[in-house]
């Protein structure tokens with residue numbers, strides 16, 4: 001077979017196989033009352049269209065268009081918990097978070113007139129996670145990661161032949177080590193999103209910032225100079241956490257979760273066949289007027305009476321047995337960071353109109369540059 005005819009055959013197969021799969025799927029479920037809507041392209045479904053909407057921050061409209069077209073059944077939202085993420089474990093290492101936050105602020109915030117929040121928040125949550133998970137080894141591990149990343153970059157620019165001691169071979173080993181470590185610490189990204197958007201909201205909400213500051217000053221007044229925060233202190237940061245929850249409601253750090261149907265199930269008269277992926281999105285539920293009055297308004301007071309919010313309607317950490325096991329970890333790290341930031345600084349957004357996109361986690365387009373003012377001098381004297 002000539003080169004041209006094999007290419008033609010490959011092209012025809014590439015076109016034909018997905019169409020065949022599509023027809024087979026349709027035929028297989030012919031007797032089912034499937035949920036209405038399009039299955040999208042074979043194999044990839046509507047993933048590309050959703051990812052495009054997330055990047056443009058038009059995902060809410062994307063969901064609404066489908067809900068309008070296909071009906072309400074698309075709207076319903078519905079772990080392996082590692083030991084060190086359990087709340088009783090978090091209580092034991094708050095002091096490490098406290099130390100990391102102070103170190104970070106001293107190094108990167110104090111004395112700055114302008115800074116870009118996003119990379120700093122990512123670095124802070126990365127360092128907190130490293131310090132908690134790897135303890136005393138955190139410093140060397142950070143160094144090792146940096147070296148491994150360098151090796152990986154060199155490998156991508158080298159000839160891809162896997163022979164011992166070549167750049168490519170070293171890069172492959174580095175990539176394996178990076179993946180092993182990152183699988184334990186990659187979850188820092190979501191917490192940084194929360195801190196970034198908290199600071200973004202607070203820049204425009206002086207009253208809310210004032211209430212948070214009052215709560216944090218009260219906690220500080222009861223502590224000795226340089227005394228690290230404790231679990232008890234963090235438990236008293238109730239208002240600050242309400243503001244964080246309102247931030248997560250309006251800008252969920254994770255846009256949704258997938259579940260696979262283990263068996264054929266029926267939901268509101270529709271059949272969901274075994275093996276189908278079910279996607280639950282957070283923003284549609286979080287902005288639903290059935291559950292939240294004036295849902296687009298930023299109003300932490302709506303969390304004063306949390307029992308008024310029906311179960312599974314506020315789901316920034318997911319829900320059910322696969323709910324995020326890192327929620328206490330994220331909450332504690334965020335509150336410790338806010339304690340020091342709001343007491344020490346005031347900030348203004350350099351670009352008031354800065355939008356954000358979802359990539360797929362939300363991120364301000366410019367990384368949130370701010371003008372920084374010192375409110376009270378560093379030193380962390382609590383009293």
Ligand code: HEM
Nearest residue numbers: 079080187190191253254257317318319322323324326330
């Ligand atoms: C504000 C911060 C965070 C948010 C908003 C968040 C949100 C979520 C969400 C929505 C899920 C999917 C849950 C579901 O499918 O029902 C999830 C899963 C998960 N999260 Fe988080 N997360 C955060 C921080 C963290 C942190 C700090 C850690 C670890 C230290 C962590 C570890 C995990 C793990 C291991 C899973 C997978 C659970 C499973 O599949 O069983 N998360 N998270």
